[in-house]
Amino acid sequence: AHARASSMVYRTFLTHEARPFLAGQWNDRRLSVPTILLIGRHDPVIREESLGPWRAHADDMVVEVREDAGHFVPEEIPDTVVAYCRSLFAA
16 A cells, blocks of 8 residues: 555556646745755756855755665665654654
8 A cells, every 4th residue: 555655656656746846836935834855866867056046045945865865765774754744744
């Protein structure tokens, strides 16, 4: 069930969200809620340098590059993700 749910979230992004995102539909919006973005250092798809000028669009975002993860961060380091979530939501 967990794998199916992950697959469905990803599929929904690809079929409904990716095109408007890539077309820049939200470029004029600001991310105003506290946010932590975890990126795996060994991710062949999402690289820190490919994030672009995110600081211009985010009021309170931290980007953390994890040496112990690749593309599937929640599956690879679940306890770490839970710890980050707890610290974010406790604030």
